[in-house]
Amino acid sequence: MKPVRILIAPNAFKHSLNAMDVATAIEQGLTQSTLDCICECFPVGDGGDGTGALMIQKHNGLLVSATVNDPLERPVRSSFGLVNNGHTAVIEMANASGIQLLRPDELNPLRATSFGTGELIRLALDKGVREIVLAIGGSATVDGGTGILRALGIRFLAADETILTTPESLTGLATIDVSGLDPRILTCTVTILCDVDNTLVGDQGSAAVFGPQKGATPESVKKLDASLRRFADVAHHQTSVDMTRLKHGGAAGGVAAGLYTFLKADLVNGIDFFLAFTNFGEALDQADLVITGEGSLDEQTLHGKGPFGVAFQAKQKKLPVLGIAGNVPWEPDEALNQYFDVLLAIGNGPADIHTAMQLTQQNLIRTARQVGNLLALTGTIKTKS
Template sequence: MKAVKILIAPDSFKGSLTSLQAANAIERGILKVASCVGVKVDVDKVPMADGGEGTVEAIICAAGGRMVRTKVLDPLGRETDSFFGVLPDGTAVIEMAAASGLNLLKPEERNPMKTTTYGTGQLIKAALDYGSRKLIIGIGGSATNDGGVGMAQALGISFLDAEGKEIGFGGGELSKIAKIDVSRLDPRAKEAEIVVACDVKNVLCGPQGASAVYGPQKGATPEMVEILDQNLRHMASMIKRDLGKDVADVPGSGAAGGLGAALMAFLEARMKPGIEIIMEIARLEEKIKGADVVITGEGSTDSQTLYGKVPLGIARVARRWRTPVVCLSGSLKEGYEALYIEGITAFFSITSGPMTLEEAMERGEELLEKTSENVFRLYFSRG
């Protein structure tokens, strides 16, 4: 009897499950049904990410390697435990969310006028100290709007005010920049190959810029958004004057509160969709090609999923090989139907009845396992 080949490749369920926990829950549901109905299955799990929280774990699961623990400053400048990954070939994998992420702050602590990417720069420096000369940096989930200035400061770049003093932390300080001095930038950072995993195409400033689009979720009031946008515009003009680089209108420059712009301007980084990076490392197309069915999922599926999220990336590859794809989501919201044409066969919300968001997140593992079980009772019933 030929085994049914099932590929499980979910994103994390933000605030509830890592992508590995989600994959394990889905597998348990499948195996429960398979043992009951006597179907032989061959399950392959590939936890996914798109550059945000969980990127390091997903890439290490796909390629092997190890976690390296270190200490950095969090978005408010407090020391905290953090980490980065190192792959077998020495490539370092960093997720800025592990140092400068929104997940590190309480809701009342969110203030992009003050939050800094300094800890992300410390992670880059720690990876360079470890010996890595190729870095993959995921920049999703930021709590910051400082234009990546904190990151650059941690690597030796000075942002001086009119009196020649170093400016402080946070997006509120950028208007003080009178000179950018890159003479003390860590030379290893200039030599390194840096690839940024990012699914955001926003430019730095304006209505579609970092401050206007993402500032409010980081704690910015309308007044703050206006100031932050002006400050990023000023920073960009200083970069253009002192470095001769115009990054303000480059797609992705507005990612992570302008960290994308800083990585391109100061470290010559190149941007690439996070899902593409992980799919390449995991050789996912080869696995999709050989699968009978693919299961993916994420915390919330809506129109935003069309902008480079995990289910979209998987669906597009699966469509080429006519492999059916089932997406299990914490919730299905407006616009998810547009993903049918991209290659997703069916969607299922894992919530089993009326419940609060808190309850759904707390019961995420149980709900995902039960939904997976129900989906495969139907799938295996085809005979």
């Protein structure tokens, strides 16, 4: 009998373990089991925090360090990656404009900006890149990407020509001056990896849905939504682009909408782009079984999340797929069952969410060990000849 070849391709378990640590824990459990197997760890990202680092690592990219501005425009050490012989820059928004850079008591999306991410983009242009890939998860901002655009030379002006620099000030926006925009950015391909479909404004917009996670009070949410509406109105008048209608436009506090409108950025499904960029198909060709997962696997998973992208491609090749998560539905609907042959929750008895997150690693190891033992007993996985 040949050993079973298992491709381990999880997303991060948010607020608990990054994707690489999840994959390593699953591998550890499988190797402790009685199953004769060969494991390949292929952690994935769908545009969320950590996606850029995985892409750079897969391409053996070069890290470029720099000091830029954090969300409150204080100096912070950051970095981006160069891959494809220096032709492509992979930039992680969280590294310069991320919520991780602020203490809980500092969160303030009325003032936080994406300016530092724009500085990273400008530095990448200095390196002569032809393509910029931007992973936008984990941001602390709801500024419509105006911070990035300011760093690249666009000015946002009030009626008296005062320069507006904060999200809360955009309600007074009268004119967007693009004459100073760095011309190099318009000769680059800019691709934004999105993991949500939300539009820019409204009840399902970036302020309403993501603002509270970034420290916005109910009153702040209203102000931010008004600012983004004003930004959209002025932009529509000047460019004829209605950014309020864009699918994915609300991603990362509206960064997707702003960069689509002024930089002609491509808004793409994050996991689909990631899997193509990292040659995931080649790893699938060697696999007998695919294991994926993230913190929760449910109906929302089917809306462009990492595990769905993995499962979809695996099913194209008629491979069995095992989904592992902290939380799974009691009765998965037919759509989930179509892509996941088995869904397993890793919990080992009742636990509050804080305790469960602390136990993620050991629960993953235990669950994977049990899966391996069961597969060894039943011999249900067919190996490639």
